[in-house]
Amino acid sequence: MAEAVKVLITGATGFLGGHLVDACLRQGHQVRALVRAASDTARLRTMPEVELLTGDLSDAAALHRAALGCDTVLHSAARVVDHGSRAQFHAANVAGTENLLAAARRTGVSRFVFVSSPSALMRPGEGDRFDIDETVPYPDRFHNHYCETKARAEEHVLAANTTGFTTCAIRPRGIWGTRDHFGFLPRMLTAMHRGRLPDLSGGKRVQVSLCHSDNAVAACLGAASAPAERVGGRTYFVADQEISDLWAFLTTVGQLLGCDPPHPRIPLSAGRALAGAVESLWWLRPGPRGGAPLSRYMMALLTCSTTYDTGAARRDLGYRAPRSQADGVRELVKWVQEGGGVAAWSRPSTTVASQLGRTRIPTKDTQRGST
Template sequence: MAVPVNILITGATGFLGGHLADACLRDGHRVRALVRPGSDTARLSALGPGLDLVPGDLADTASLARAAIGCDTVLHSAARVVDHGSRAQFEEANVTGTQRLLTAARAAGATRFVFVSSPSALMHLREGDRLGIDESTPYPTRFFNHYCATKAVAEQYVLSANTPDFTTCALRPRGIWGPRDHAGFLPRMIASMRAGRLPDLSGGKRVRVSLCHVDNAVDACLRATAVPAERIGGKAYFVADREETDLWAFLTRVGALLGCAPPHPRVPVAATRILAEAVEAVWRLRPSAGTGPPLSRYTTALLTRSTTYDTGAARRDLGYDPPRTQEDGVSGLLRWIHGIGGVEAWARPEKPQGRKPPASTRTDQGSSPR
């Protein structure tokens, strides 16, 4: 077991952050979770001794200072993870919020800061399939959307903050999936499939992607808190399942295991892109404050482009060896789905108690993979 330390987690009421809190407690660490006032903390509160809840958010400098006091390590997973909103909203949540947290962590004497980034930080507006991407891939000169741009900027701030006394690194998990996710790409796709509203957007080709089971993402995060600083300081790492996934075959398989008919009809990729542009244009005329467009260019790109990532650097520097196979992950997901009442209970957003947190702090994956 790792030497116990005091760990501050942001986004602990979300999907990945909640699993991070569980794993840190299992390993004997003391956990402090930054939680927005009014958010549903029932599950966290039930975790028992070893976990403290600190009300606040990334916009509240004083709350960040309170949360960081006495913490050795910060796991920063909170972000605005949606495909709609203004540049100012994304800047505030993803960039300025991260800068405030970095400042609070350093002032409190923390020695390590692990940032949950995204492969979308490298996503170009116009590009084709890209296979085996590694960390030598540069940031694009023109980003796909505000989310991609602000995650890239935040990541660069985190990496540049690395010093001999303050170790920083960034992890880039793609398409996190697994139990307790009600809002990510997989439950949304299955919900549409179950309702007979999910067309096959593959265009007849194999869309090859890297996904990341939540247990594998958590494993990489915990390794990043413990390995020697000289290995990882100022570096970013791709994190993914060991398997390369045929995305539409995977969706069809999971859907079939839950009694869903396969996606239909098959739509040519070019037609899908044109449709997404039209839907976005109409949505912008009458935007919904709570949700984005039902189909976006970003979601379309994630579902039609083949994109895989080389995790060799994470294996080398973190000792990362994905503990969860895709087969195990699917089996565990099915057990959890049946345990909560079946696919109907899974493939719909959870109804939070109290006031719903704004999109700027949601840590689920939104309408598409991170």
Template structure:
């Protein structure tokens, strides 16, 4: 692929997508961003003349065809990333939307399609801790939930679409964090901690996880756009920070740097998981719930299971070497938080946002508009 290309980015008004658009422009690429009508595009509009905004929607085939025309590559980061809703809602965006985008990109003559997937595509309900798993890990026969099932299905469609003239690959970052994220797992957890309402759900266990700073996720995406087709075509890659993270120690440390009290009280893991099942079951009995359960089994699993990833394949095939250390990432995050007015500005909920970190109702009281996720 040529050094400078025109890239279609989906999800550009979101956290990762916004960073992708900025990085692509800085590298000299031209960028077309697919944006839903009514989306907040203020920051994107300031990025310069190399960026073109195109209104559209993953559920609107015509808009995808218009967006793909003239693009050499696609970075597909848009998705439905919540843990509630009907299977049809997830299918429409995560599966059908990806299929339609693949078709539009290929018909328009694009030669590279990079799908931002998730390790959740491999999650199943009864797994235990999984340390340094690699890409040989199979898809589960029974995915954990609709999000996991549809991300896995979409990933398989993308990888199976690989062809000599149309290179496809998938990247699997977990728990993306960093500046300009107001809605992800980290600001939501810190918001609850700041309010003194976050229990320690580790149960005293060291919950080992792989997280991914946004700069590291962006670096992997750009490498996937440029990597030789014969090396990456039809493959999926785990992408993560170089450091293994003790999740609850990390949350406590970041919170302490922002003068937050530590998570408490400590709740046994078995109690957390039982409470999650009960809360989710009660939530399903509601006639027409618009927001997710205050604590879900999926969230409980992400916060209590150890799961880390071997990124050796990404190093080998993409030349991936995480440019941002966790220490440097935390310092940069703190600088950004201070620059926007502090912790309240970082964690302030948006009125129109209906999803949000778990309010473990059976365990402690947190704000009702919050829910934690590490997609």
């Protein structure tokens, strides 16, 4: 978005959505954030430049008000937990996206960027896959409701592309960075800190593409400003420039934060059998429950090498992964240490969130003349 526009951001109280807000403000755009009534808006309320509008993706009237007058929608809100009914996932990820698309079309929005996921292409039982590109089709079976509904939502977004209403989707894998309290990295490092993270690699080198939040943001903004004829109706894999050895990466970050390495090492066959058993038994237990402590989907993410070809994003979005992994790790470790260490990482408080939000985001005007 080379010229200043008005941007509607969903999921703005979340990890990636919050970074999208920051980046849009830095570029001088007007930002409107659609937030649910129950969301923690403490950080956003420290930003007078951000217009907050309360509503959810099932409320057609609220979506109309949110989209009215906006040029671009960055849709990052989703149900991303690994538990819940198919109806809950469909309502949040599929129906919610359809509702937002409809509101955007009716109000004259010209660009709709959907934050999708490579999980939309994951098929149960697959092994290692390297250099996957956008020609890979959707699977005929999905690991879970999250994978399926992200695929279905993505299909709706791409099908909505028309002249004057450009839609596209980006697929960042394993987003990580500062201000993430609930993603894979804080969960893994918290378990490691407590001595409860076994090495599930079985001694195998698990090569994966991860995506720092700054890199995911760069791809979103590139998708929002690239020529319509180039990006309309297309999907894009985005990832860090580096290919990561997943368990070595977890160990390195953990050691920088004073954690012992994952242990003990569990053979792959035993780990996968255990994941299947835990997942099956978890859903048989009575009473309320969150996500299973180990699942087949989680094991696939942690034990299957999966890397992505970002050539299409480089060609069409001008994507160049601005944040290196080494810089991202240094910034993350500093942020975690300043916030109370690993023990506090996965237990954010409103007070902490407010304090983190007190650093003013420089706008385009305030950046002029700075070095």
